[in-house]
Amino acid sequence: MTDRADESGRAAEVDEVIVALADPTRRRILDVIAAHGEATATTLAAELPVSRQAVVKHLAVLDRSGLVQGRRQGREVLYAVRPDRLDATARWMAGLAAKWEARLAGIKRLAER
C-alpha cells in the first residue's frame, strides 16, 4: 500500500545503498565500524587486508549512500554507522517481495480456474 511517487523518489537512495552493500570489503568495513562504535580510516586499514587509501574510497561511497557518517576530531575523522538508510532499504525490499508474492498469488488463482 505504499504510494508510487514515494517509491520512485526513494529509488535513487535505495540504489546507492544496495550498490554500497554489494562490495564485500565495504561490508567488512561496516562490520568493523559497528563493532567499534567509531573508527578512523587508518584504524580500519590496520584491521583489514587493504590499504588506507582503499578504505578511504570505500568510506566515501558509504558516506554518499548515507550508511556511514564521519565527524572530525582534531586531525582524525571518526566514522560511525547510520541505521536509517539501511532500515529504509530493508523496508523497500520487503515491500517489493510482498508485491511479487501478491502478483504470483494472483497468477496462480487465474491458472487454477
Next chain:
Amino acid sequence: MTDRADESGRAAEVDEVIVALADPTRRRILDVIAAHGEATATTLAAELPVSRQAVVKHLAVLDRSGLVQGRRQGREVLYAVRPDRLDATARWMAGLAAKWEARLAGIKRLAER
C-alpha cells in the same frame, strides 16, 4: 538476538541477492518479469534497451541468486520471479539495521553517564 552460525550461513545467499540487485538493468528486468508474470529472454530484450545476449547474462545472475527461476516450454524458456530470497534478504537487512541501532543506543547511554 539472531544466532551467529545462521547469519554466516545465509551470508553467501544474501550477498548474491544484493549483488544481483545492484545492477539497474537487472532491476528493470525483474520489474518487467514481475509485471508480465512470466517472460522469455527474447521478450525482455524487445522491451529493454539491451541485446538478448545481455539479458541472458543478467538472467543467469538472477537465477544463480535465486531471484528468478526459468521453466522450459518447448523451444522457449519462461522466467518467473521468486520472492523468497528477496524476502530473506530484506529480513537480514532489517536485522542488521536493528543491531546497529542497538549498538548506537548502547554507546549513547555510555556517553551520557
Next chain:
DNA sequence: GTGATGTGCAACCATGAGGTAGCACGTCAA
C-alpha cells in the same frame, strides 16, 4: 620547533562486468 602521525589528493594499474556480434543447434508450423 621538530618529529611523528593522520588525512587529502592525484596518478596509475589491472581486472571483472556489462555489452555486442556471430554462428550453431533445437523446435515449431506450413
Next chain:
DNA sequence: TTGACGTGCTACCTCATGGTTGCACATCAC
C-alpha cells in the same frame, strides 16, 4: 522438409571500479 524463430555458446570490446603508491598538508606531543 524447409523456413522461421528461440536458445546456447564463444569471442571480443570497453569502461567502471577496486586497488596501489607517492607526496603534500595539517595536527598533536615532546
